[in-house]
Amino acid sequence: MRHIARTPGVRGGRRPARPTGTVTDRNWAGELRAALFSALALAALVLTIDAANSTLTPARSALWLGLSLLLYAVLHPQRVTAGPGWLAVRGLLRRAHVCTDLLVSARAADGVAPRLVLRDALGGRVELDPKILTGNPLLWHRVETGAARARTSGLFVCGDELLRGLGARVDGDTAKAVFEASGLD
Template identity: 50%
Template sequence: MGDRKDVRPGVGAPAAEPGRVAYDHHWARDLHSSIRCSAAFLALLFAIDWGTGDLTWWRSALWLTLALLLFLVLCPPRVCAGEGWMASRALLRSRRVRTDLLVSVRTLDGVAQLLVLRDAVGGRVEIDPRVLVNNPDLWYRLDEDARKSAASGCLRSGTDTLRHFSERLERETALTVFRISGLDS
């Protein structure tokens, strides 16, 4: 058989090694927090009804439904990124964007600030910026691919947003370093 190099079909060039995938390292902790909040809410509702003597099967079903809805609202999406892509997977949907083909990056301000990424093939992902702040490897993947998009002329709007976000990330990283070292007086 001999040595065979991995070759992309139809191209004849060696295939690139798949890049390392970066994950949100705080996702499991956030998921457990949402479960605990929903369970505490359910326990509180049951305790109030039990204490007043109003606990019935239909009220129990209502409280269980409310606790489930609270969990659905609080459940964090799982964010991961690899070379050229970023994905956000929630309980009911999964979205993916090609970060090497970004067309726009913008922030949505509301109850919670979101970073909205759109690519040239119609993909759209909304990410909480704190996920990128708490996971520098996710930010690195996004920043590297956004630079490629900007260099190729694909990224038409959002370079200022990315620059501001990069400055914010560097500022928060420096403050964390100062806090850890005891120089933040």
Template identity: 50%
Template sequence: MGHPASEPEPPDRPDSSAEDRHWGSELRDATLCALSLASLLTLVDGAAGSLTWPRALLWAGLGALLYVILFPPRVRAGDGWLEQRTLLRTRRVRTDRLVSVRWLDGVSQRLLLRDDHGVRVELDPRVLTRNPDLWQLVDAGARTSVERGLLRCGATALRQLSRRVESETARVLFRISGMK
């Protein structure tokens, strides 16, 4: 209900927020993978005749660990903010107060957003490319940051992401219309 004073938040209005539409299916997939692993290990161990309570707990623990690893962060955005919820914490960055946007390369590419309060959110850019409504809110906030002169690092990253979102949106539209 209440939020810290360091992170003021515009009021949530139904028409001013969006969330990752694919989060539910990703959560279901993570749950099914974890349950499948635990079930399969228990079944194989039981068929071998070596299943005991400690081993069953071990298999359940491995399934739970896989669930924690695969648990997808839930991403939401509104007028001037982007929020990411994981199992352990929630972070909300002010997109209208961004000071940097950077690409992080590694096994999978990540996008790091940081606002003038020092709050950082690291997310998979595919969340934004698959959800144009999320991207529009983030982009509008980033444009406000540029207008205010706050965004010192990240204009190139935002342009690259914008091209990706436009490309993905065009690809989806062509597929839906039957042109591709």
């Protein structure tokens, strides 16, 4: 007979699914729903228009469904998770991971959308939208705590100003939200 250890506050003695101290992007589920809704709405709209015009064929249906799947693939949000000493970014097809305690560089990637690229001493590399960190102070805290340890150990040599600027933006947004919630704005 198997013995299940009782954990206070946890129903049935079961342990939580996530490790303690793990933080995830709080906006991810809403963004995922929006991506799914957009793809399904496009499919429904074009299939309905095609059916109303009596031009719907199996080949056209496959084309419209493929286009909707492509839209979903483009809109699928990255899932960012952080814990003590690590940050993971999972996209539709791949997962990347860095040890924040071993960060060696942070840089802003050029391109259409702003991207933050973090590299660690073990060769890990993640690329994410900085808005994910500014919109989730707990995620930012995990990254900043790890970066501070990397600074102390002398590993973090490139991009300190970038992370400090991002931290100032997170602090400013958080203070603004507190003032608005308390009616002091």
